[in-house]
Amino acid sequence: MELNVSTASQGDHAVVTATGELDLYTAPRLQAALASLLRDEADHIVVDLSGVEFCDSTGMNVLLSAMKRVQGKGGSFELAAPRTSVRRILQVTGLDTVFTVVDAVPAMDG
Template identity: 65%
Template sequence: MELKVSTRSHAGQALVAITGEIDLYTAPHLQSEFTRLLQDGPSRVVIDMSGVDFCDSTGMNVLLSALKRMKERGGALDVAAPRPAVRKILQVTGLDSVFTVYDAVPQELLITEGS
């Protein structure tokens, strides 16, 4: 399955919307998107996972790597709107206590184009 990643940035914050499956085959694409995004230097990144059907350990490692890089710069990386299967993975692995997990994308990040 294809992985789609779209990013919107505004006022030092970025919303990364992911659609598809994050696994061994698609994780490198996500990794390169995070590398590109973090060069822009946002202080906060929220990952909208409402479109993610599946995420394996490779995908979780990509998220952890991005979180580590953000924390090294004094920033934050949060997870929003994970589907039940992804939320269960976060809970089973204990990563729900590592990431801040929101039930929905925070309202302040739901910016419209041109604002």
């Protein structure tokens, strides 16, 4: 399955929406989108996972490295609305205590 990634930015806030399967083959697409936002000085990034049906360790590593880079410059990084399968992976790996996980994607004004 493919992974579609789209971004919406407003000031230093950005929402990245991923839809599909996040795995070894598709993770570079998400990584590129996140790297682009980091270059554009986004300090507050939310990754909307509501459309992600599957995420493997490669996908988790992409999210982890982006979170570390954002937090390293004093920003915030959140995972929004993960499905049950992705939430279970976060819990099994203990990453649910590492990531900030919110139930809904925050609305961007504008």
